[in-house]
Amino acid sequence: MTISTPTTAPTTTTTPTGGKAKYSAHLSNGDPTILSTSYIPTHPHLFLVHFSPGDYNSSLVTQRPFARGETLAYMDSAERAPLKRYSTVQVGEESHIELNSDLLYINHSCDPSVRFEVGEERKMWRAVAERDIQKGEALSFFYPSTEWSMAQPFKCNCNSSRCLGTISGAKDIDAQTLLEGYFVNEHIRRLKEAQSKEEIK
Numbered sequence: 001m002t003i004s005t006p007t008t009a010p011t012t013t014t015t016p017t018g019g020k021a022k023y024s025a026h027l028s029n030g031d032p033t034i035l036s037t038s039y040i041p042t043h044p045h046l047f048l049v050h051f052s053p054g055d056y057n058s059s060l061v062t063q064r065p066f067a068r069g070e071t072l073a074y075m076d077s078a079e080r081a082p083l084k085r086y087s088t089v090q091v092g093e094e095s096h097i098e099l100n101s102d103l104l105y106i107n108h109s110c111d112p113s114v115r116f117e118v119g120e121e122r123k124m125w126r127a128v129a130e131r132d133i134q135k136g137e138a139l140s141f142f143y144p145s146t147e148w149s150m151a152q153p154f155k156c157n158c159n160s161s162r163c164l165g166t167i168s169g170a171k172d173i174d175a176q177t178l179l180e181g182y183f184v185n186e187h188i189r190r191l192k193e194a195q196s197k198e199e200i201k
């Protein structure tokens with residue numbers, strides 16, 4: 001197991017102009033050792049991060065039930081990201097955002113409880129319940145619904161009967177399996193279409 005040390009201790013800061021605090025969990029690079037001691041929840045009445053030792057083992061657990069179709073949260077504190085990384089969410093063919101909130105800790109599942117609805121306009125960015133969700137459940141969304149080619153592929157441990165194995169992005173999933181089996185965002189639909197015409201790999 002590799003333990004990565006954050007380059008900066010996680011902090012909640014106030015900007016000189018008194019602006020919104022910055023969420024720095026992404027600085028943990030997956031290792032919660034330091035972060036868990038200084039954690040300030042961003043949505044304490046809705047969900048909390050459950051920190052687990054080891055790289056990228058933490059998760060986001062609900063504090064109350066949600067009904068299918070309900071918006072869990074808008075991605076209000078998200079910001080455009082210059083580069084994709086494990087913590088970013090793709091919102092368009094060439095656009096990525098950092099969530100800057102506890103939504104970062106939603107893991108992937110091939111049978112997800114949540115979907116991330118995104119698009120080029122920030123007002124579209126929100127997390128919606130795919131089904132009824134109980135209090136105390138760990139939340140999950142289907143990462144290839146937003147990600148075309150992931151910065152950090154991983155072997156999925158969702159244990160679902162429909163698990164797709166290694167998750168590396170929508171580009172590597174058969175079009176029928178992806179488009180008939182899962183909710184995906186419009187940019188992924190467009191990229192899959194371009195791939196089928198061999199306009200992109």
Ligand SMILES: C[S@@+](CC[C@H](N)C(=O)[O-])C[C@H]1O[C@@H](n2cnc3c(N)ncnc32)[C@H](O)[C@@H]1O
Nearest residue numbers: 030056057058086105107108152154156157158
């Ligand atoms: C945005 S983070 C999610 C929060 C992460 N669990 C953490 O503790 O920082 C994405 C990373 O979590 C891990 N991850 C998420 N879902 C997973 C899954 N179903 N199976 C294995 N690893 C997963 C992978 O390392 C992935 O790159």
